[in-house]
Amino acid sequence: MKRFLALVFFAAVGLAAGWLASGLFLAFSPRCGYECENRAFGIFFLATVGGAFGFVLAGHLATRKRRVTAGTVLVVSTVLCLLMLLPAGGLYVWKLHGHYDEAEAARPVKPNLAFLHMTIATRAVRGYTDSDSGPVEPMRTIPQWQRCLIGTAQCKKQPRQAQMLCKDGVVYVNEADWRAFSLIPSENLPGTIALHSMNLCASQ
Incomplete structure (x- = not known):
């Protein structure tokens, strides 16, 4: 029973982590109509459903030879969340930096005492x-x-x-x-x- 509850918990955490990761992946996606919406939905589906199944499988493998306790489940869940969210966060920061560079390049010049x-x-x-x-x-x-x-x-x-x-x-x-x-x-x-x-x- 404990193992079943642990797997359900892993699935729920995987769904949540996948949802957050998809938000980071899609934060700067262009709004270009039906084709882009399909791509965004595909990424969201893979991240959430894949996260749920991946967390269940990884959680099962990580705890199968150990006694299932709340502490073990939380530690494994935290590690899996970090493994999923750190790459997504890194991609988000990289894209954000690119957008800042584009905004800086597009910003008009400002007058000063030498150029009035x-x-x-x-x-x-x-x-x-x-x-x-x-x-x-x-x-x-x-x-x-x-x-x-x-x-x-x-x-x-x-x-x-x-x-x-x-x-x-x-x-x-x-x-x-x-x-x-x-x-x-x-x-x-x-x-x-x-x-x-x-x-x-x-x-x-």
Whole structure:
């Protein structure tokens, strides 16, 4: 009778552990309709039913040559829960870290004392190296609809360049491409006097 009750307890704990593990596995699953719902249900079913059967089998093997006591059942159940939940928890933490990285990459830049004015690129724009560093060389392309902050404008050099802080760091944009950026005064550093146009050298 004690062994039967122990196996029932193992099954119940396995169901609970499987339910928790499936929640960790599916925490970041995409919501993409019927196909994804079937996959999520399959993972939930395997985790819960597999957990119940697995706990019963493992619990039976772990206690078959021992006297069945409440302490033994609790110790075996705890070990089995750890073996199931630790990998699921590790996967959850790994996916959570990936989501934080994605969120950080998607977060717009924020104005500061060196970069006061917010703009948005209305088309893809090529960024360049600083002319002070030698011949101007292409760096990377600023994609359309990415926000960038204006730093200094180098109006006495050729080519004229604007220092801009974008998501991937500081780049220099040649004067010919300044008009590709639209000003967003509402996102400037608070207290900053708004620019009236992207003609950054108008007063020089």
